[in-house]
Amino acid sequence: MSQASPTIRQRRLAAELQRLREVAGFAREEVAERLEWHATKVWRLENARSNVTIGDLRHLLDLYEVNGTHREALIALSRQARQKGWWTEYRDVFTGSYNDLEAQSSTLRNYEPLLVPGLLQTEAYARAVIRAAPVMDPKEVKRRIEARMARQRLLVQETTGPQLWVVIDEAAIRRPVGGAKVMREQLQRLIELEDESRITIQIIQNAVGAHPGLTGPFVILDFPNPDFFAPVVFLELAPDGMYLEETEQIMRYTLMFDHLRASALGPAESVKFMKAVQECLGGDD
Incomplete structure (x- = not known):
């Protein structure tokens, strides 16, 4: 069965995670190494090829030092991205x-x-x-x-x-x-x-x-x-x-x-x- 296309929320979240990583000055390989993830996982998350779990998102936001309302908004967006539309x-x-x-x-x-x-x-x-x-x-x-x-x-x-x-x-x-x-x-x-x-x-x-x-x-x-x-x-x-x-x-x-x-x-x-x-x-x- 083919994988369903990512929703607009998933794509926006993925794009924001890539932007935050670049602002923080990390390469994808470095993020994967620090979080002890598979080498391709960061790429998949940033290209909306895999859903971002709340746990993974918190780890990324901790690494990128994202706090306050921006952090809360991203977590809310992640929850909404998992909901099925009509x-x-x-x-x-x-x-x-x-x-x-x-x-x-x-x-x-x-x-x-x-x-x-x-x-x-x-x-x-x-x-x-x-x-x-x-x-x-x-x-x-x-x-x-x-x-x-x-x-x-x-x-x-x-x-x-x-x-x-x-x-x-x-x-x-x-x-x-x-x-x-x-x-x-x-x-x-x-x-x-x-x-x-x-x-x-x-x-x-x-x-x-x-x-x-x-x-x-x-x-x-x-x-x-x-x-x-x-x-x-x-x-x-x-x-x-x-x-x-x-x-x-x-x-x-x-x-x-x-x-x-x-x-x-x-x-x-x-x-x-x-x-x-x-x-x-x-x-x-």
Whole structure:
């Protein structure tokens, strides 16, 4: 059986252990010798190839002379890294690390030009989107729908769920995915979600013309502890997407999102606009 990919918490902890070792001035071989470990163990811990036990972590932090709140935060991070996320149940349909990142985030800023974001889709809308993929087995369709609905539990976590700010292109809310009935229900869902304090939805109209988002969809993810979790930009590219982590890249996409939300209708105006589109769909299928 292949080993499961390390979570974002495991990778961040591993990177911090490498940084601390380098600051302390130790080579990996020297750390292994001092702690009487196998020669490759430090390398495996620093590359997230092995889980860091609390005991091993304490030994490393003692050697690197890490104390106080930083030490406590690393021990807490180690405990959290061993917890299984909800998405592990759906490893047969999820690939990559995005769901792990999303679950740990404190803020999500999402631009979508073609579709309603997955976190906000109704089951019927999601089914229509997933079925549109070529040669999709009915069992896999069902499994992917279940996974997408499970993913949406993130939005109902009262204390730990992220703030979600979404800018959606007008084309996405006018495209009759699944037919008029499905689209009316989807628009109603978006209208009702605007009342949620943690969710902001804005529509950018076709009349705006050219804008920075024409290059494609993206998500900017921010995390509660920036010392261990730096912001990440996720680009929705096939098959597993692309992650950008350089400071300059984060700044560029942050500026892009700021321009998009400035060009979009405000939240209240966006609700009125979606209601108008909903009325245009009529009441018959």
